Amino acid sequence: MPTDLSPVDSALTEALESERSRQRDTLSLIASENYASEAVLAAQGSVLTNKYAEGNPGERYYAGCEHADTVERLAKERACDLFSAEHANVQPHSGTQANFAAYQALLDSGDRILSLEMTHGGHLSHGQPYTAVDEHFDVVHYGVDEATGRLDYDAVEARAAETDPDLVVSGFSAYPRQVDWERMQAIADGVGAHHVADIAHLTGLVAAGVHPSPVGVADLVTGSTHKTVRAGRGGMVLCGEELADSVDTAVMPGCQGGPLVHNIAGKAAGFAEALAPEFDAYARQVVENAQALADRLQARGFELVSGGTDVHFALVDFRETHPDLTGAEAEAALEAVGLVANKQTVPGDDRSGKVGSGLRIGTPAVTTRGFDTAATVRLADAVADVIDAPEDEAVAAEAAETVADLCETFPVYGELAVASA
Numbered sequence: 453m454p455t456d457l458s459p460v461d462s463a464l465t466e467a468l469e470s471e472r473s474r475q476r477d478t479l480s481l482i483a484s485e486n487y488a489s490e491a492v493l494a495a496q497g498s499v500l501t502n503k504y505a506e507g508n509p510g511e512r513y514y515a516g517c518e519h520a521d522t523v524e525r526l527a528k529e530r531a532c533d534l535f536s537a538e539h540a541n542v543q544p545h546s547g548t549q550a551n552f553a554a555y556q557a558l559l560d561s562g563d564r565i566l567s568l569e570m571t572h573g574g575h576l577s578h579g580q581p582y583t584a585v586d587e588h589f590d591v592v593h594y595g596v597d598e599a600t601g602r603l604d605y606d607a608v609e610a611r612a613a614e615t616d617p618d619l620v621v622s623g624f625s626a627y628p629r630q631v632d633w634e635r636m637q638a639i640a641d642g643v644g645a646h647h648v649a650d651i652a653h654l655t656g657l658v659a660a661g662v663h664p665s666p667v668g669v670a671d672l673v674t675g676s677t678h679k680t681v682r683a684g685r686g687g688m689v690l691c692g693e694e695l696a697d698s699v700d701t702a703v704m705p706g707c708q709g710g711p712l713v714h715n716i717a718g719k720a721a722g723f724a725e726a727l728a729p730e731f732d733a734y735a736r737q738v739v740e741n742a743q744a745l746a747d748r749l750q751a752r753g754f755e756l757v758s759g760g761t762d763v764h765f766a767l768v769d770f771r772e773t774h775p776d777l778t779g780a781e782a783e784a785a786l787e788a789v790g791l792v793a794n795k796q797t798v799p800g801d802d803r804s805g806k807v808g809s810g811l812r813i814g815t816p817a818v819t820t821r822g823f824d825t826a827a828t829v830r831l832a833d834a835v836a837d838v839i840d841a842p843e844d845e846a847v848a849a850e851a852a853e854t855v856a857d858l859c860e861t862f863p864v865y866g867e868l869a870v871a872s873a
């Protein structure tokens with residue numbers, strides 16, 4: 453089977469080779485990114501991309517699904533083992549699809565959803581303006597305490613009482629602290645609402661027991677599968693048996709047609725790796741590295757939302773320390789030296805999401821490359837140097853040298869064929 457695209461498509465080959473070089477020669481600090489294993493890449497790049505398999509294993513709408521069935525059963529069983537869930541639907545194409553299916557499974561059109569405001573760390577699929585979620589449901593929001601950057605559960609409870617939602621969403625994209633799932637469930641119970649916990653960012657930490665699990669606490673748990681858990685790209689919904697049929701129907705035909713069986717194979721491959729004992733050490737190291745990063749940035753005078761982190765990223769707030777610097781400018785200055793992070797709004801931000809006054813800096817991907825806390829402190833110093841002097845060419849040159857050295861010391865992928873890398 454050809455793994456080299458060059459005889460048929462040189463433009464595409466060049467783009468893939470360039471992307472492979474970019475990933476090799478820069479450091480991904482985007483908290484939602486990771487480097488999939490070669491097994492996951494092989495599964496996702498397999499002939500399963502050719503197969504239609506609407507339906508569930510053993511009850512498909514098409515012939516020829518016996519191997520797709522095996523693949524999907526493996527992914528479902530492994531997801532259930534990994535997250536101690538009774539039922540897993542592994543067909544959602546993304547975390548956003550998983551969330552939409554969860555809402556479809558639990559709500560009627562027009563019902564009210566209470567979720568975290570996006571500028572405070574929520575996600576688009578929790579019902580931000582212009583989304584299908586906002587179009588189909590009545591969405592209201594809660595926030596974090598702007599002074600502490602943390603959830604004030606009493607305030608969330610008061611907001612739930614005030615807004616009387618049908619569903620409460622917990623689990624976030626840019627909240628650097630542990631979530632108290634039991635308290636969120638109690639808040640939902642208090643107003644007779646359902647509770648969906650979105651662990652898209654936390655999958656790997658939850659799987660490894662480094663963050664408490666909402667499985668068995670919330671009605672439904674949703675997530676993407678390619679972030680901290682490092683499996684094939686896509687989403688999943690976890691639940692108890694009593695909601696299994698509703699969830700399966702909400703995914704297909706509710707909001708999707710044919711599943712992406714090649715990605716489901718990637719999920720199966722990555723879940724097997726996350727079930728291996730070494731994965732727990734990886735997840736612990738992700739958090740230790742994030743805390744080392746946070747400590748070093750604070751020692752260098754930076755302000756962090758909530759004053760630190762319990763999870764896989766630190767969220768820097770420039771408003772006090774670098775009032776003239778935007779998140780977008782910081783992102784660009786860092787990218788120029790090979791440090792790829794993302795701008796972020798911070799609680800109470802006056803700047804838009806396209807600019808932001810903060811930066812989210814994550815450690816899942818560099819930890820996959822083998823970073824320990826000493827390497828992470830070097831990385832933190834390079835980040836701090838560049839942000840303190842974004843126009844200084846000598847500083848940029850030195851940071852770029854540090855990045856090159858770290859990339860060489862902690863390589864990713866080696867000599868994979870371009871079509872697989």
Ligand code: DSN
Nearest residue numbers: 483484547575625652
């Ligand atoms: N885009 C992801 C993130 O960066 O948080 C969420 O889907």
